[in-house]
Amino acid sequence: MARPREFERDVVLDRAMKLFWSRGYAATSIRHLVERMGIQRGSLYGAFGDKRALFFAAIERYDRVMTSRLLATLDAPGSGLEAIRRFFRLKVEAAQERGRPRGCLVTNSAAELGSRDRATASRIGATLGRIEAAFHRAVVRAQQAGEIDPARDARALARFLTSSAQGLSVMAKASPDRATLDDIVRITLEVVDRR
Amino acid sequence: MARPREFERDVVLDRAMKLFWSRGYAATSIRHLVERMGIQRGSLYGAFGDKRALFFAAIERYDRVMTSRLLATLDAPGSGLEAIRRFFRLKVEAAQERGRPRGCLVTNSAAELGSRDRATASRIGATLGRIEAAFHRAVVRAQQAGEIDPARDARALARFLTSSAQGLSVMAKASPDRATLDDIVRITLEVVDRR
DNA sequence: CACTTTCTTGACCGGTCGTTCAGGAACTGG
DNA sequence: CCAGTTCCTGAACGACCGGTCAAGAAAGTG
Numbered sequence: 001m002a003r004p005r006e007f008e009r010d011v012v013l014d015r016a017m018k019l020f021w022s023r024g025y026a027a028t029s030i031r032h033l034v035e036r037m038g039i040q041r042g043s044l045y046g047a048f049g050d051k052r053a054l055f056f057a058a059i060e061r062y063d064r065v066m067t068s069r070l071l072a073t074l075d076a077p078g079s080g081l082e083a084i085r086r087f088f089r090l091k092v093e094a095a096q097e098r099g100r101p102r103g104c105l106v107t108n109s110a111a112e113l114g115s116r117d118r119a120t121a122s123r124i125g126a127t128l129g130r131i132e133a134a135f136h137r138a139v140v141r142a143q144q145a146g147e148i149d150p151a152r153d154a155r156a157l158a159r160f161l162t163s164s165a166q167g168l169s170v171m172a173k174a175s176p177d178r179a180t181l182d183d184i185v186r187i188t189l190e191v192v193d194r195r
Numbered sequence: 196m197a198r199p200r201e202f203e204r205d206v207v208l209d210r211a212m213k214l215f216w217s218r219g220y221a222a223t224s225i226r227h228l229v230e231r232m233g234i235q236r237g238s239l240y241g242a243f244g245d246k247r248a249l250f251f252a253a254i255e256r257y258d259r260v261m262t263s264r265l266l267a268t269l270d271a272p273g274s275g276l277e278a279i280r281r282f283f284r285l286k287v288e289a290a291q292e293r294g295r296p297r298g299c300l301v302t303n304s305a306a307e308l309g310s311r312d313r314a315t316a317s318r319i320g321a322t323l324g325r326i327e328a329a330f331h332r333a334v335v336r337a338q339q340a341g342e343i344d345p346a347r348d349a350r351a352l353a354r355f356l357t358s359s360a361q362g363l364s365v366m367a368k369a370s371p372d373r374a375t376l377d378d379i380v381r382i383t384l385e386v387v388d389r390r
Numbered sequence: 391c392a393c394t395t396t397c398t399t400g401a402c403c404g405g406t407c408g409t410t411c412a413g414g415a416a417c418t419g420g
Numbered sequence: 421c422c423a424g425t426t427c428c429t430g431a432a433c434g435a436c437c438g439g440t441c442a443a444g445a446a447a448g449t450g
Contacts (some may be wrong), residue, residue: 005396005397030437030438031437031438040397040398041400107365108306112222112303112307117299124369156381160382163379166366169306170309174319181350184351184358224407236429246409309449394450395445395449396448400442401442406439412430
């Protein structure tokens with residue numbers, strides 16, 4: 001054996017993730033990264049490869065930590081309709097947190113790199129697919145429970161909800177005014193929550 | 196008098212706008228800009244100032260050309276509800292055009308610079324405000340015509356529609372699949388178009 | 391203890407970044 | 421045709437980019 005690594009991968013990766021999250025890919029330099037991550041260039045390249053690989057690792061971590069937590073609320077046992085409500089309320093709540101980067105790394109990356117970098121695009125597409133799938137399960141569950149009209153197109157509803165979540169992230173980044181976000185969510189939920 | 200400029204400002208500005216639109220701000224270099232715009236560095240700096248000022252001019256032009264055209268459909272005389280329908284159909288249609296940058300410059304810029312650059316954020320915020328205002332006018336018009344229940348909150352509806360347009364732009368950039376976009380728009384329109 | 395292995399460190403690489411500017415070119419008014 | 425003005429051109433600037441690497445530091449193994 002030999003000298004062990006002095007930093008914990010997930011700890012420094014978290015810091016990189018937040019930096020990409022708030023600044024985007026292109027505007028985040030290696031210099032900026034090593035300063036914020038608290039490690040040296042050599043360690044960064046040794047542990048993660050190059051900038052692009054680090055970015056991918058950051059997206060993966062975002063997926064594992066942030067997105068999965070959100071999606072878990074959609075898959076939580078109980079009412080599918082209530083799960084969808086919780087999802088959007090949680091997003092608004094998160095947008096209010098101080099110190100947290102605005103918006104959403106997936107949304108930002110889709111907007112920044114969606115059409116230019118094939119590999120990133122498919123990675124982002126996979127996450128969007130996961131979100132849509134989770135919405136779809138929640139919608140179907142709600143339909144089976146009689147909370148949503150079973151005649152409605154569950155796939156289309158899931159896609160709509162996915163798109164709405166993206167829109168909400170953009171609005172949260174542009175103007176994180178609580179009243180605005182609440183208005184948006186209220187109307188969005190009317191779509192599935194017709195009384 | 197003296198030697199006249201050899202290029203037309205709006206022509207080269209259009210090219211810069213499209214470049215920023217498809218690549219984002221940070222990933223677009225001056226070298227790339229001068230190549231695509233067909234002018235020299237000196238001319239660029241002479242005519243537009245610096246990169247940031249050029250970006251602002253590009254956003255302004257996008258506003259004047261792209262956004263205004265879209266908003267004009269919302270303010271066109273006739274049914275407010277039909278105007279809203281036309282707006283979203285036009286967005287989907289535009290997303291299909293070949294050679295056109297994906298997504299929307301306003302959405303992309305909001306996601307890329309929304310929380311980092313104060314001046315850009317307020318510029319983008321102003322455009323989002325214009326969109327919301329146009330939606331609001333269309334909603335009110337539809338309410339007065341009895342197409343939308345007057346009891347509903349027109350401001351909230353306008354905000355929802357603005358957010359939906361942003362979401363649609365993100366989805367269009369990430370996966371411009373027509374069926375997906377159609378699904379999203381169909382459900383979005385159900386919100387205002389309850390039968 | 392010495393030896394091996396890995397990690398860390400900081401200097402360094404060529405290239406590109408945004409920006410400037412001197413000097414030649416091109417046009418207008420006289 | 422000249423003077424005056426503006427524009428275009430291309431080289432040059434210092435700073436920073438992403439990425440590499442040799443050498444020293446620190447741990448485990450015998």
